[in-house]
Amino acid sequence: MTVGTTHKILSPEEIAVRAGEQLTFLHLPEVGVFAERALRLRQLAAEHAMRDFLFFVAELADAQHRALSARVDVPLPTAEQVEAAARAGQPLLPAQSWPRTAVWRDSLRALLADLAHRLPDGPARATALALAVAADDHVETQADRLLNGVMLGLDLASAPLIAAGLQLHWVRLVQQTAARVEAQVAPFGRVDDPTRCPCCGSEPVASLERLGSEGARYLACGLCTTQWHYVRVKCAHCQSTKGISLQSLVAADGSSAETQPAVQAECCSECGHYLKLMHPVRDNGIEPVADDLATLTLDLLVSESGLQRHGLNLLLLFGEPDDPAPPGKPH
Structure with missing residues (x-):
């Protein structure tokens, strides 16, 4: 007689959680993060409808890379602050409340001067030069509004430049x-x-299945660029595992724009939010911020069905300055 062994059948979520225990939980920003973004933006811009904007953001990312390569020390948390945050289960460097010292403004102004030197005459260069000499109070007020999702009084022209300075500072x-x-x-x-x-408590700009991680899903921070493991097929807004579906762009004839699209929208019918899911295995050049900018059409498609974007891209804001909707949220 054969004696069988009883095994518990795990749910998909339990399987994912057990797999996650064997994975690296955090991937912190690397030295070349901005250089990789600039390279990807130029690749995407070549035949893109938003060509000029993507090339501009590529120049901005190059300026961020040069600034990050120049060693600038920033005030760091104490060991006591590290341990207090760990005990409280909170991010150590919360974007909305971590004190910003003058070093971030100095770095922003240096970045803007470098960027302006490489831009042709035009509105972008004029905006960079004007922001470089703006009063400290103005810069700090704009930064606070940007980090807190306040559109009222936000200068949409200079917001991507301030965002670039904040990204540089938090990566450092x-x-x-x-x-x-x-x-x-x-x-x-x-x-x-x-x-x-x-690390900083910000919303993700997108999620992606990292190469070499057996298809595990990571959320990617739009501010400090940290990536952290998150269970697959689970809403990144309400954490529900129900009502999850994927949407992709389709061609004019109704067929799939790609056989296996590299960027999709993971939609949740439970809370009405979505977050982009990126597949580097289908395009190993993917960079979350760059590919999010280049797939704005997907945002417009999904928002037409009434879903609200969960991810936040500080380099691309929607709405008007007097619009109370948070930045990065299509209407």
Whole structure:
């Protein structure tokens, strides 16, 4: 007689969670993060309807890369702050409340001067030069509005430039904290809200299946560029595993724009939100911020069905300055 062994059948979510235990939870920003973004933007811009804008953001990313390559020290959290954040289950460097010192404004102005030197005469160059000499109070007020999702009074022309300075500053904060702060616990780890960046608490700009991670899904921060593991087929807004579907762009004749689209919208009928899902295995050049900008048409398609975008891209804002809707949310 054969004696069988009883095994518990795991749910898809349980399988994903167990797989996640074997994966690297966090991927912190690397030195070449902005250079990779600039390269991808130029690749995408070649035959794109938003060609001029994508080339401009590529120049901006190049300026961020040059600034990051120049060593600039930023004030770092203390070991006590690291341990307090870990105990509270909160991000260590929360974008909305972490104190910004003058170093970030100095770096922003240096970045703007560098960028303006490489831009042709025109509105973009004029905006960069004007922001470079703007008063500290104006720059800080605009930064606060941007980080807190306040459209009222936000200058949409200069917002991407301020966002670039904030991205540069938070990448430095994360990199230098990881390298230099000594504490009893790791400076960055799991936090109570798995939908928010464990480093700065920002919303993800998109999610992607990282190469070499057996198809595991990671959320990608639009501010500090950190990527953190998140269970697949689960809403990144309400965390529901029900009512999840994928939408893709279709060609004019109704066929799929691609046999296997590299960028899709993961939609949740439970809460009415969506977040883009990117597949580097289908296009290994994918960079979350760049590919999000280049797939604006997908946002417009999904928003027509009444869904609201969950991901936030600080470099592309929707609406009018007197519109109370948060930035990065199509109407």
